[in-house]
Amino acid sequence: MQDQFQVAGELDRLIKILAKLPGLGPRSARRMALHMLTRRQEVLEPLLDAMNAVSETVGECPNCGNLDTRQPCSICVDERRQGHELCVVEHVADLWAMERSGAFQGRYLVLGGLMSALEGVGPDELRLNRLQTLLDGGAGELILALPATMEGQTTAHYIQDMVGNHAVRVTSLARGIPLGGELDYLDDGTLKLAFGSRQNL
Amino acid sequence: MQWEDEGVILALDRFGERQFIASCFGREHGIRRGLLRQAGRHGRPYQLADLVTISWRARHEDRLGTFTMEPKRHAPLAMFSDRKVLAMVQSSISLIRGFCGESEAHRGLFDGLDALLLAADQQSLWRSVYLRFELLLLADIGYAMDLNKCAVTGSYDDLLYVSPRTGRAVSASGAFGYEHRMLPLTPGLKDPKNVDDDAMLIDALQVTGHFLEKAAGDLVAPKFLHARNDLTKLLHGDAS
Numbered sequence: 091m092q093d094q095f096q097v098a099g100e101l102d103r104l105i106k107i108l109a110k111l112p113g114l115g116p117r118s119a120r121r122m123a124l125h126m127l128t129r130r131q132e133v134l135e136p137l138l139d140a141m142n143a144v145s146e147t148v149g150e151c152p153n154c155g156n157l158d159t160r161q162p163c164s165i166c167v168d169e170r171r172q173g174h175e176l177c178v179v180e181h182v183a184d185l186w187a188m189e190r191s192g193a194f195q196g197r198y199l200v201l202g203g204l205m206s207a208l209e210g211v212g213p214d215e216l217r218l219n220r221l222q223t224l225l226d227g228g229a230g231e232l233i234l235a236l237p238a239t240m241e242g243q244t245t246a247h248y249i250q251d252m253v254g255n256h257a258v259r260v261t262s263l264a265r266g267i268p269l270g271g272e273l274d275y276l277d278d279g280t281l282k283l284a285f286g287s288r289q290n291l
Numbered sequence: 292m293q294w295e296d297e298g299v300i301l302a303l304d305r306f307g308e309r310q311f312i313a314s315c316f317g318r319e320h321g322i323r324r325g326l327l328r329q330a331g332r333h334g335r336p337y338q339l340a341d342l343v344t345i346s347w348r349a350r351h352e353d354r355l356g357t358f359t360m361e362p363k364r365h366a367p368l369a370m371f372s373d374r375k376v377l378a379m380v381q382s383s384i385s386l387i388r389g390f391c392g393e394s395e396a397h398r399g400l401f402d403g404l405d406a407l408l409l410a411a412d413q414q415s416l417w418r419s420v421y422l423r424f425e426l427l428l429l430a431d432i433g434y435a436m437d438l439n440k441c442a443v444t445g446s447y448d449d450l451l452y453v454s455p456r457t458g459r460a461v462s463a464s465g466a467f468g469y470e471h472r473m474l475p476l477t478p479g480l481k482d483p484k485n486v487d488d489d490a491m492l493i494d495a496l497q498v499t500g501h502f503l504e505k506a507a508g509d510l511v512a513p514k515f516l517h518a519r520n521d522l523t524k525l526l527h528g529d530a531s
Contacts, residue, residue: 282368
C-alpha cells in the first residue's frame, strides 16, 4: 500500500495551528497555508507583520475588558461618550457588534463569560469586581446586553442583586421579532415574548 | 443504527463554528449525547430545557452519533421573568444530569420533567410539580418514599414523621422515643398536589434533600446539587 503524502514538519505544524482557528478545518487550513506560501510577499509577510504588531500592542483594557492597542481602550478614554451609561456584555465580540450598530454611546463592561449553575461557573470567574467599582463610582444606568439564555438570565439576576441599594436604573435589551423577521418562521417562545412586549403605535 | 425519540435538551456545548455536542434526556433512551450540525440563525439552534423530537444516528450504539432535531416546545418563558422558575428548571436539569446514567431509560421521570416544564409558566402549579419531580427522581434512584402507612405499626393514621433511613412514614406512636431522629412528614409531602407557597415547598425539599444528599454521597462529585442549593436559598430568601 502506498504511503499517504505528508507535508514537512514545520508546515504541518502551521496547518495544524490554522486548522484550530474558528471556521477552519484541516482542508481549508491546508489551502490557506498553500496560498500564503505561494504568495509570500503579498500575503505571508504582511500577515506576519500584522500578527507581530497585534501580539505586541493589543491588550485587554483594565477598565472594560475590551481589546485595543491603547490601555485604557479608545472607548474608555473617549470623553464624548456618556460615562453614566454602562452596557454589560458577555464577550468582546458582543461589544464590537454593539459598536458596529452605533446604537450605544456610553461605556462598556465585558464580563468574559456568564454564570452557570449547571456548569459551576460562579461570579468569581467573571469581571464582576470591576462592575462593583463602577457601581460605587456612580453609574446611572446599567444596560444588560446579555444573551436570552438560562446562563444570561442567571447572570442578569446576579447583577440585579449586586446593584442592590445603588440608585442605578437596570435595563435589558428588548426581546422579540428581528428586523426582517417573518412571523411564520419565528419560534413559539420568541413570538410569545414579542407579543408580551407589544407597543402602542 | 438509528432511533427516534422526543427529549429535553440538557446541555449544548459549542464544537467548532457550526456544530454542538448536545446532551438530551429522551423518553425512551434516557440521556444520550450526539453531534448537532445545524446552526441557528441567531447562534444556538436550541436552548436548555427545549423539548425536541430527536433522530439519532451512529455506526455503533456506543459511538457519539449525530442528532437531527425538530423543535417541539420552547423552554418555559417564565425563566426570563421569574428567577425562582429559572432556578427550579436549572435544579431539575442538574439533578437529571447528576443522577441518571447515560442510556438508562427513565420514562416516569421524563414525564415528570415534561410536566414540570409545562407547569413552569403557571405561577400556581410549578411548586407542586417540582416536588413531585423530586419524589419521582428519588423513586428512580432507589430512594422511593412510602408515605401512606407507618413503617413501624402499619397504621394509616397519625403519620407525623419520615424515617431518615428508609424514607417511609412513621406514626407518632411508632416513633415514640426516637422523635429527635426523625424527619418531619410535612404537609407538602402528605399532599404533593397542593403545594401552594414557598414555605410548604421548602419544608418538603428539606426532607427530599436529605435523601438526595444520601444518594449523591455514593457519587464522586456531587457538584450537581449546587443548582438545587441555589433554588432552596432563593426560596428561603423570599419565605423569610
